[in-house]
Amino acid sequence: MAWNHLLEILREVECIKKQTPTTQADLVENYIGIRIHQLLKKLPQHMAMTCARLLLGLTSYLNPSFRKVASDSFGAYAVAANMRVPLGYLGALAPIITEISPERILYKKQVLNIRWGTVTSDQHPRAVIKCKDGSVYNADYVVITIPLGVLKANVDNMFCPPISPNKVTAIKTLSVGHKAKIFMEFDQPMWVWRDKKIQYKWHEGDLSSRPDFTKSLISMEELNGSEHIIIATLKGDSVEDMEKLTDDEVSQIMTCFLMECLGDNSIPKPISIVKTNWTTNPNFRGSFSYVPSGASESEISPLRIPLPKGCNEIPSVLYFAGEHTCRPDLMGTVRGAMISGIREAEQVIAAINQSAFEQHPCELLASC
Numbered sequence: 327m328a329w330n331h332l333l334e335i336l337r338e339v340e341c342i343k344k345q346t347p348t349t350q351a352d353l354v355e356n357y358i359g360i361r362i363h364q365l366l367k368k369l370p371q372h373m374a375m376t377c378a379r380l381l382l383g384l385t386s387y388l389n390p391s392f393r394k395v396a397s398d399s400f401g402a403y404a405v406a407a408n409m410r411v412p413l414g415y416l417g418a419l420a421p422i423i424t425e426i427s428p429e430r431i432l433y434k435k436q437v438l439n440i441r442w443g444t445v446t447s448d449q450h451p452r453a454v455i456k457c458k459d460g461s462v463y464n465a466d467y468v469v470i471t472i473p474l475g476v477l478k479a480n481v482d483n484m485f486c487p488p489i490s491p492n493k494v495t496a497i498k499t500l501s502v503g504h505k506a507k508i509f510m511e512f513d514q515p516m517w518v519w520r521d522k523k524i525q526y527k528w529h530e531g532d533l534s535s536r537p538d539f540t541k542s543l544i545s546m547e548e549l550n551g552s553e554h555i556i557i558a559t560l561k562g563d564s565v566e567d568m569e570k571l572t573d574d575e576v577s578q579i580m581t582c583f584l585m586e587c588l589g590d591n592s593i594p595k596p597i598s599i600v601k602t603n604w605t606t607n608p609n610f611r612g613s614f615s616y617v618p619s620g621a622s623e624s625e626i627s628p629l630r631i632p633l634p635k636g637c638n639e640i641p642s643v644l645y646f647a648g649e650h651t652c653r654p655d656l657m658g659t660v661r662g663a664m665i666s667g668i669r670e671a672e673q674v675i676a677a678i679n680q681s682a683f684e685q686h687p688c689e690l691l692a693s694c
Contacts (some may be wrong), residue, residue, distance in 0.1 A: 465524035475611025496629035502612030539568035614658030615650035641677035
């Protein structure tokens with residue numbers, strides 16, 4: 327039934343769009359909004375969100391300007407026809423990814439080392455990237471978005487020749503923070519019948535006397551928009567301890583913690599849990615970057631400077647992006663990561679346009 331309604335809306339909107347001037351595009355959007363809400367009211371809850379995403383795609387297809395991507399503490403969401411549709415953080419990248427040919431995006435390519443050497447105006451390629459699976463890629467420009475935790479662990483062996491001492495100092499000066507989330511799904515929302523919602527906040531150190539990873543909890547609350555999921559957030563040294571435990575062990579500890587918080591020993595175990603593993607994942611080794619107390623701007627600013635630097639005739643080869651290369655107030659944010667990527671991409675484009683090289687660059691490679 328839902329698909330028939332979708333097809334009907336599509337036909338109606340296509341017809342209206344053909345008859346509506348571009349200066350009155352808002353009329354089409356308003357019509358889509360009305361029809362979407364009419365349809366969603368008829369659908370059961372488990373189908374509504376899937377349908378909403380499809381309709382969001384419809385509005386984007388009909389007019390890309392309808393779609394606005396924003397973000398909040400739970401990830402990105404899109405707004406179209408007065409709808410707020412959760413997309414996850416991938417949604418923030420979708421408008422960019424759709425402009426890139428799929429064959430140019432390579433996955434599961436862990437970088438072992440980057441050879442960039444001494445460059446001259448007639449040297450091609452200017453860099454060679456070797457991956458763990460043995461594949462090798464030639465490039466004239468390399469945008470490096472490797473997380474700070476991975477750079478800290480591998481900076482001494484990743485670059486040949488080594489990158490500048492002030493850049494190494496910046497990498498070692500910045501700190502990596504550890505944060506994790508645990509999503510607990512319950513068969514029945516036992517908290518619905520209680521006097522107040524499950525919504526706890528703690529400062530770092532408030533639970534320091536606890537014997538397990540719960541000492542690092544900073545919040546626990548119902549997941550916005552769900553009646554069956556509780557989300558717990560941890561921050562600090564015990565994050566790694568939690569990530570090394572099995573799902574069943576984490577479930578048991580969190581159930582006991584819930585019993586204590588609610589004063590109810592009948593609280594059931596979650597039927598399933600999902601936990602992040604940013605700290606123990608060798609491709610991340612942490613959750614976010616920050617400037618430690620006592621560090622100066624002069625110590626960390628060299629991290630965002632391309633290499634080699636200082637020669638106008640020969641453009642730089644290595645460009646550094648990622649949230650750790652942003653100004654301090656943007657570190658640790660998705661917004662900062664995206665801004666830094668755009669910043670370095672613009673520098674590469676400018677270098678290509680101004681280059682004295684007769685050959686076109688081998689390729690633009692972003693190593694993640």
